[in-house]
Every structure is written in structure tokens, then in C-alpha cells.
Amino acid sequence: MAGQRKLAEKSGPVDPELLDAAVRGALGLSSGEAVRVLRRACAASGKLDAAAVAEIVRDKRRALRRTPALGFHDAEEGLGEVGGLGELKRWLSERRRAFGEEARRFGLPSPRGLLLLGVQGCGKSLCAKAVASEWQFPLLRLDLAAAFGSSLRSPEAAMREASQVAESIAPAVLWIDEIEKGFAAAETDARSSRVFGSFLTWLAEKRAPVFVVATANDVTRLPPELLRRGRFDELFFVDLPSQRERAEILAIHLRKHHRDPLQFRLEELAASAERLTGAELEQAVVAALHVAFATEREVTSDDIANALTQTVPLYETYEERIKELRDWARTRARSASLDSRMADFFA
Known part of the structure; x- marks a missing residue:
């Protein structure tokens, strides 16, 4: 690709694996930015080495700060650091290789994403981070509050910029934490409705392999359109652990x-x-x-x-809400757990 050639021209003969790592690290930057980042990264040793690749990634994070609604996060813990949730882990494992050309030749589309609904503190956000680590994808977090609160650009522009950057970095995991808070006003506020509509359109039409992991604690605040089949590949319910x-x-x-x-x-x-x-x-x-x-x-x-x-368990404070959440999920969501008690609950 053109980016690889430019990087190679600027850095001289390099190990192909290091070159690939550098190119992946520079995804999301313009060609000019990538060259400037590489030049700075190689300044210390005069060559492209592991330290230079790490510096490229750090530079990209600094560049991403110009996109207020999008943040670059470390994803160090894999799915092995997530307790339970065996069914969710199995589902994710089956899709690990589904982003490459081999999967396209087999006739598979790229996985689109999933919505994790459930009790607070039961590992939904940890799962989002673990997916990125397990698949060795960059982890981006979409901050809806920052998109609506930016003084530099409109929410529509902030969301459009965030989606474009995410696609330029793909394959990547895009994490949206507590999505219901960001779009709760979509039915009553015109601006929120427009932003929500553009997000749904992007979710349905995106072609780049951006795997969206959205989490939610309160299903009653989720716009119904978000739960329609086709928005996400699957909706999982994360209950209290067995x-x-x-x-x-x-x-x-x-x-x-x-x-x-x-x-x-x-x-x-x-x-x-x-x-x-x-x-x-x-x-x-x-x-x-x-x-x-x-x-x-x-x-x-x-x-x-x-x-x-x-x-003092959270359950003691929110018992009724948790029971309502379970009742809703029984016929609408898939259990994230393989535990027999949970399997019986969702039967």
C-alpha cells in the first residue's frame, strides 16, 4: 500500500514485521502525518525498531486528541481475565478470524458488533476492553457526552469525524459505554434525534471492519430503534455471577x-x-x-x-430494577453465561 511505501522510503530497509506494525500503528493519520510521526520516532536510533513503533502509537494517540468524541485506550486484559460469561466468550471466539480475506472468500461479512445489557459491575465494560486485547485490535472509546458538549464543532460534526477516524484505523473495536445515557433524549430533542439517526445510519451502512461494543445498564432508556435486529449482531444479557x-x-x-x-x-x-x-x-x-x-x-x-x-450488595438497593431487567431480557436477549442456572432462566 502507498503508506507502506512512504514509510519504507523514509526509514530505509527494515524488518517486514516491524514495517507492518508501524503501518498499523499509523492507521488513522494522513500520509503526511504518518511520515512526520515516523521521522520523529526514528530520530533517536536512526532506524525503525520496536521503540520507534511504540513512539508511533503514542504519537497517534496525541493526534487523536484532536477528535474530542474519540479516545484511544489501552486494552491489556484478555478474555481470560474476565470471570464467567462463557457463552459470550464462545461467541466472540467464533468470530475472531472473521475479519480477514479468508472469511470474505468464505462468504462471511465482517462482524458488526454487539450490545451488552445488564447489571452494573458485572463485567460489560471489561469485556469491551478484553475483546480488543484478544483480537489485537486498537480500542477506541466513543464519548457521546464529549460529542454533545464540544464547543468547537456541532454534535453531528463530532460524530461524523469520530466515525471517519474509527474507519480509518480499522480493524478496530469501538466501545460505547452506557449508550443509553448518550441517546436517552433522542425521542424528545431534535438535535439528539438527528445525531442518533446519523449514528444508526452509520451502524447499518459502515463497510470498514469497526466492531462496535455498546454497553447499557437501563434498557428502559434505550431508543427502540437501537434494539432492532441488524443494528448489532447480538444482544447479550449479563446477570449477577453464579x-x-x-x-x-x-x-x-x-x-x-x-x-x-x-x-x-x-x-x-x-x-x-x-x-x-x-x-x-x-x-x-x-x-x-x-x-x-x-x-x-x-x-x-x-x-x-x-x-x-x-x-452491601448493589442488589439490595436496586432489587426491583434488576428483576425488571431480567424479565425484559428473558425473551429479548441471549444469556452471556453458560451457567446452568442462567441457562434455565433463559430457557
């Missing part, structure tokens, strides 16, 4: 803090943590570590058990 999933989540966070999960009574702890979200389980592990550190000893299962006991 006992098996709670044990898995506790193990993940213990490993993250350099502890061996086998040294803890995970099944017992998971059984005592019914109705806790993944975020609440994580905070219980952190709280237990604080107690152990303050008393100059190693953390124990009892420390975690005490932290779990002291946690």
Missing part, C-alpha cells in the same frame, strides 16, 4: 494480586457471596489485602470472608 463464576472471579483477582487461589477456600467464599457483582468481589479482595497489610501478615480466606460480609 457461584461457579464468583469462584472464578475471586481466583482471577487473587492471581492479579500475586496470590495463589489454591491457598484459599474459594468455593466456600463464593457460596457466601451470593448477589454480589464482579466489581464487589474485586473490592472485597482488595479490602482483605488492606487488612492483612495493616496488621503485617499474609491475607487469609477469613479476611476475604469478613470483607464479603461487610459488603
